[in-house]
Amino acid sequence: MTTESAKTRISIIGGTGALGSGLALRWAKAGCQVTIGSRDSERAVVAAVELSEKAGVMIAGSKNNEAAEAGDIVVLTVPFGNHQDTLELVKPYVAGKIVIDVTVPLMPPKVRTVQLPEAGSAAKASQLFLGEDVRVVSAFQNIAATHLADLDHHIDCDVFVCGNDPAARAAVVELAKKAGMKGWQAGRIDNSAVAEALTSALIFINAHYKIDGAGIRVTGTPLATETH
Amino acid sequence: MTTESAKTRISIIGGTGALGSGLALRWAKAGCQVTIGSRDSERAVVAAVELSEKAGVMIAGSKNNEAAEAGDIVVLTVPFGNHQDTLELVKPYVAGKIVIDVTVPLMPPKVRTVQLPEAGSAAKASQLFLGEDVRVVSAFQNIAATHLADLDHHIDCDVFVCGNDPAARAAVVELAKKAGMKGWQAGRIDNSAVAEALTSALIFINAHYKIDGAGIRVTGTPLATETH
Numbered sequence: 521m522t523t524e525s526a527k528t529r530i531s532i533i534g535g536t537g538a539l540g541s542g543l544a545l546r547w548a549k550a551g552c553q554v555t556i557g558s559r560d561s562e563r564a565v566v567a568a569v570e571l572s573e574k575a576g577v578m579i580a581g582s583k584n585n586e587a588a589e590a591g592d593i594v595v596l597t598v599p600f601g602n603h604q605d606t607l608e609l610v611k612p613y614v615a616g617k618i619v620i621d622v623t624v625p626l627m628p629p630k631v632r633t634v635q636l637p638e639a640g641s642a643a644k645a646s647q648l649f650l651g652e653d654v655r656v657v658s659a660f661q662n663i664a665a666t667h668l669a670d671l672d673h674h675i676d677c678d679v680f681v682c683g684n685d686p687a688a689r690a691a692v693v694e695l696a697k698k699a700g701m702k703g704w705q706a707g708r709i710d711n712s713a714v715a716e717a718l719t720s721a722l723i724f725i726n727a728h729y730k731i732d733g734a735g736i737r738v739t740g741t742p743l744a745t746e747t748h
Numbered sequence: 749m750t751t752e753s754a755k756t757r758i759s760i761i762g763g764t765g766a767l768g769s770g771l772a773l774r775w776a777k778a779g780c781q782v783t784i785g786s787r788d789s790e791r792a793v794v795a796a797v798e799l800s801e802k803a804g805v806m807i808a809g810s811k812n813n814e815a816a817e818a819g820d821i822v823v824l825t826v827p828f829g830n831h832q833d834t835l836e837l838v839k840p841y842v843a844g845k846i847v848i849d850v851t852v853p854l855m856p857p858k859v860r861t862v863q864l865p866e867a868g869s870a871a872k873a874s875q876l877f878l879g880e881d882v883r884v885v886s887a888f889q890n891i892a893a894t895h896l897a898d899l900d901h902h903i904d905c906d907v908f909v910c911g912n913d914p915a916a917r918a919a920v921v922e923l924a925k926k927a928g929m930k931g932w933q934a935g936r937i938d939n940s941a942v943a944e945a946l947t948s949a950l951i952f953i954n955a956h957y958k959i960d961g962a963g964i965r966v967t968g969t970p971l972a973t974e975t976h
Contacts, residue, residue, distance in 0.1 A: 634941045636868065676967040680949060707952035713862045714945040721908060721942045722966075724935035731968035738953060739904040740962035 527553040530695075531591025533584050533598060533606055534558070536567040539622060540597035542668025543660065546699035548575040549671065555580040557587030574671075588613040593691075595620040596646070600627065603642055607649045614654050618688045620695075621646045621712070622660045624719045632724040634717040643682065643712035657683035657692045658712035659703065661719050664733030668699075677735025680706040680715040704738050755781040758923075759819025761812050761826060761834055762786070764795040767850060768825035770896025771888065774927035776803040777899065783808040785815030802899075816841040821923075823848040824874070828855065831870055835877045842882050846916045848923075849874045849940070850888045852947045860952040862945040871910065871940035885911035885920045886940035887931065889947050892961030896927075905963025908934040908943040932966050 530547055532540045535556025548554045548571070556571065558564035561583040568581025588594050588610040594617055598606045603623050610619070623642040627635045639645035643658035650656060659681045667673045679696045681703045683689045689705045696703030706714065718736065725734045758775055760768045763784025776782045776799070784799065786792035789811040796809025816822050816838040822845055826834045831851050838847070851870040855863045867873035871886035878884060887909045895901045907924045909931045911917045917933045924931030934942065946964065953962045 632939075633936050634868070634939045636864070636941060640862070640864065682949075704953055705956050706949040708861050711860075711862045711945070711949045711952065713864060713941065714949045717939070717942040717945060721910075721934040721939045724939065725932055725966060726968075728933050729968075729970040731970050734966055734968035737965045737967055738950075738962055739965055740954075740957075740959035742957040742959050 527551075529553045529555065529590060529592045530595060531555045531557055531587035531593070532595045533588060533610060534602070535581075535587070535595075535597060536563055537597055538665035538669060539660070539663070540595070541567065541571055542663075542665055543595065543597065543622075543699060544571055544579055545575050545671060546668065547695065548572075548577050548579045550698035552698065555582055555587045555590055557582060557584035559584055561586075585609055585613070591617070593618045593620065593695075595622060597622045600625045600642060603645070604649075607646055611650055614650060616653060618655045618657055618691060619646065619650065620660070620692055621656055621658050624661045624716055626720065632720055632727065634720045636713055636717060640710055641712040641716045643716070644709050647684065647709045655683060655685040655688035656709055657681060657685075657688050658709060658715060659692050659696065661715040662722060662735055663701065664735070667733050675701050675735070676737070677701065678738050679703040680711070682706050682709055682711040682715070684708050755779075757781045757783065757818055757820045758823060759783045759785055759815040759821070760823045761816060761838060762830070763809075763815070763823075763825065764791055765825055766893035766897060767888070767891070768823070769795065769799055770891075770893055771823065771825065771850075771927060772799055772807055773803050773899060774896065775923065776800075776805050776807045778926035780926065783810060783815045783818055785810060785812035787812055812837055813841070819845070821846045821848065821919075823850060825850045828853045828870060831873070832877075835874055839878055842878060844881060846883045846885055846919060847874065847878060848888070848920055849884055849886050852889045852944055854948065860948055860955065862948045864941055864945060868938055869940040869944045871944070872937050875912065875937045883911060883913040883916040884937055885909060885913075885916050886937060886943060887920050887924065889943040890950060890963055891929065892963070895961050903929050903963070904965070905929065906966050907931040908939070910934050910937055910939040910943070912936050930966075
């Protein structure tokens with residue numbers, strides 16, 4: 521990991537959106553090699569130039585399919601309405617890779633009410649569709665995008681990291697740390713239901729208690745130090 | 749609320765279990781009039797005597813159906829395997845009442861993996877079965893029973909309070925406070941999926957990080973003071 525070319529390449533599909541841009545900024549600042557993808561290549565490049573200026577380091581931009589092909593780790597930050605199309609788009613490029621699914625199954629107009637998809641969660645649907653040779657990990661659904669995009673903002677929200685592959689979960693806990701958040705391994709991909717449902721509850725709490733971006737912290741002190 | 753007879757009567761169905769006993773202890777200590785129910789009346793009475801000694805105040809014990817009839821607020825703390833039977837048992841007695849459903853749909857042996865029931869959550873199933881004139885509120889699924897039963901233990905876990913009736917939710921937030929916990933109104937009964945799923949994730953986290961009773965806190969500062 522001493523040469524530029526050995527860096528982990530992270531590609532963020534739908535990376536011109538608020539959440540994807542925020543993650544791109546934070547990971548680029550932490551030294552990761554980041555590409556943001558968009559359906560439109562010009563839009564991706566324009567956004568990448570803006571983000572590069574903000575981050576003070578290079579962030580690349582390309583079409584979603586090229587980004588999916590280039591990434592060692594592929595991150596999905598698309599609206600739930602585009603989730604299935606995005607899975608079809610990335611599938612040819614992600615065999616053996618870690619796919620981080622950030623999708624929240626919000627179904628407007630009732631975004632404050634939990635409406636999990638039939639598979640139990642969006643990330644579980646991704647795992648089923650992409651197949652077992654793709655290591656789908658669910659994370660980052662509960663972070664307010666505005667907080668992510670503000671590099672000076674200390675993020676007061678932990679990250680549930682769910683997936684069937686322990687090593688992939690551990691890698692995503694490390695990526696959460698690089699972006700300034702505490703990740704917790706929280707079980708198999710089925711457990712993504714927790715984080716996906718939680719977003720609707722937090723949107724309700726934000727409205728009811730007039731909070732700008734409520735989050736959660738996991739409490740309890742580990743008896744032993746964990747390295748992953 | 750100045751006379752003994754005007755006190756809110758709380759009946760805890762399945763109240764001889766660890767979670768029900770812990771809630772009974774804490775509410776009785778806080779001045780509530782508590783009855784614990786069991787399928788066996790002798791067992792209920794024996795447990796009630798023990799709990800009364802521990803609490804230093806009277807806790808009553810009776811059969812589940814009598815407890816359901818006597819309570820102004822009826823609390824369900826039964827294993828998921830007994831959930832449907834319990835709903836059938838209490839239904840004749842709970843019209844117009846608040847029913848607090850604490851049921852977690854754990855399906856052994858895979859208790860670390862989220863397996864929500866077909867209705868989306870156990871509490872949603874309760875609301876559908878009991879009908880709209882019963883005010884089902886979901887709460888307390890994420891509190892470690894051992895922490896509840898230890899009256900000296902400061903509970904480091906917030907409570908998601910979900911239900912379709914705002915006044916009933918507010919009443920349960922107050923009851924959480926009486927038991928030493930911070931409750932948050934978190935939306936309609938559908939949102940009980942959050943708390944029910946979270947228990948499996950916390951069980952995973954307890955095992956993975958060697959934590960005795962992990963919990964969650966909601967973060968974010970309300971801009972205005974809320975009284976409910």
